[in-house]
Amino acid sequence: MAILLVDVWLGVLDRYVLHLQLAWVEELARYIMIWGIMLAVPCCTAAREHMGLRLVVDRLPLFPQQLLSIAIGVTSVGFFTLIAVTGIAFAEKGFQQFSTVFALPMFWAYLAIPVTFGLTAFQGLLVLALDVIALFESRHSDVKGAVS
Template sequence: MSDVALSAKRWSLRVNWLVERVCVLLLLLLVIDVWLGVLVRYIIPLPLTFTEELARYLMIWMALLAVSSGIAYREHIGVEFLFERLPAPLRRWLAVAFDVIGFAFFGALFWYGLGFAEKGFGRVTMIYAMPKGYAFSGVPLAALVACIQLALMGLHDFFAARAPEAVAARVAQGGSE
């Protein structure tokens, strides 16, 4: 594998390592929050009303950030039926084309997500009375991380010694060296 492909793959796995830890932390907070919500609703009658809203925002942030992890492991949607039937040179170009299309989509999502989050700072949440921009900023952040992953995986796909054999998980596990 060329040095560029190897470096891109290593950086992709490093970014993914961080994203996975953040997602696990968000999941842990989500589980604690939901259990607290169940406790205060059915067992201990406390007037804690924030648990539903917090759970919603934690789940959205976690799901959005997990998209980049799916990109790193090549678990995103691909046209596998067509992809596996093509010769190696065409598979390489199709994989790069998927990366470019994904990058364009997440680039647009990042750009419009910035405006969405900015407008959210003018509105407040119902329970916390905090600006919704903090919750909405998960959209451009997740899109930016997805763009970084797609750029790294695109470099890997383009410079790898062998063309990818599938658009699924083999890339991050060393299958298209």
């Protein structure tokens, strides 16, 4: 993010003071923002900070809440895996396209999609595993409490 900040400030300084007409600052900022935003997705998944509608879920008893969380987790991991796999083919098509200023293959920008969604699927699996463990621990403690 520090590189993005320096790059954007350089672009502003160039536009209003230096007048060097540096064409690359805008393109560099664009690719840094793409990667930065996309890499935030797996971080949010790991911390369970994604936006969601909890109105119905929070009104359910604990066991149905846990089952619904697991179902949502399985669906999410499947979706993220699908996007990661199809994103690979999309990124490969980027070898035939080149960026305007840097003349780099767009593969490097498009690669953010499979990398991000692959990492998100992995983080989703870890969160799903924690949800399954929590379900079994709560069910085990309910059975243990009923016996004693």
